[in-house]
Amino acid sequence: MSQTPPSPHAANAQAGRISGVFSQKKTQKIGSGTTARKTEVVTYFLVEEREDGAMLVQALAANDVPFGPKTEITRDELLANYLPEPQKSMARAVSCLSPQEQEIQKAVARGDKFRKRGESFTAEFEYNKALAMDMGNVRANFGIGLCYIDRGEQAKAHEVFERLVKLDAAFEDEHKHLFNEFGISLRKAGMQAEAMDYYRRALDLSPSDENLHYNIARAAFDKGDAKTAAQHLGACLRLNPGHAEALQFVDYLKRKKLAGG
Structure with missing residues (x-):
């Protein structure tokens, strides 16, 4: 099949709801003055779609374990601000699997x-x-x-x-x-x-x-x-x-x- 934009379904849950690992890239400034430089930081999140269509987003720690509060966002916010990571879904979400x-x-x-x-x-x-x-x-x-x-x-x-x-x-x-x-x-x-x-x-x-x-x-x-x-x-x-x-x-x-x- 030809190349298409990445599907938001990084990993499919029951009933076809979105469930998988997504990422956000942010540029941060490090240092000051002449030594200041910008670097890109990638953060991974576990995303689960509820039955009512709301998206629950939770950060993943370096050891791939979810931590911190779950934030509720809309599907439009997910598609606009997050990138699916299908190649990482299995490895990163495994700790969350039954x-x-x-x-x-x-x-x-x-x-x-x-x-x-x-x-x-x-x-x-x-x-x-x-x-x-x-x-x-x-x-x-x-x-x-x-x-x-x-x-x-x-x-x-x-x-x-x-x-x-x-x-x-x-x-x-x-x-x-x-x-x-x-x-x-x-x-x-x-x-x-x-x-x-x-x-x-x-x-x-x-x-x-x-x-x-x-x-x-x-x-x-x-x-x-x-x-x-x-x-x-x-x-x-x-x-x-x-x-x-x-x-x-x-x-x-x-x-x-x-x-x-």
């Missing part, structure tokens, strides 16, 4: 490790431990789905696909790497119909992402549907006329006289 949430994260991390080493059955075991505690865990679903695809177990992979397309969080920037890997794996495994539905689901959430149209075109072409491929290539190029891969693909379709090109 024992079960910590066990889920550890199981997923072990699953990722084994999958990268090619030990898909051991990885599946770890992902299943996480899913037994939280069936909606995005990373565990992606991980176990990739294990099934790698082993050619398409029926099981389809079950995971059905779960993932219902999870909005699966298509956020936080999971961009796994999102891309899963989509490519679906297509290469001959699951073009699933790949197209998968990218269309993402397109519903990110309609201005030209790469999603390109990915649908690839899956459609692999499925033997050059006409649909050409339509999505056209949509891709309307959003980004300089998209190199799409231009090459269109040229190929024209040279082969496919889809009326």
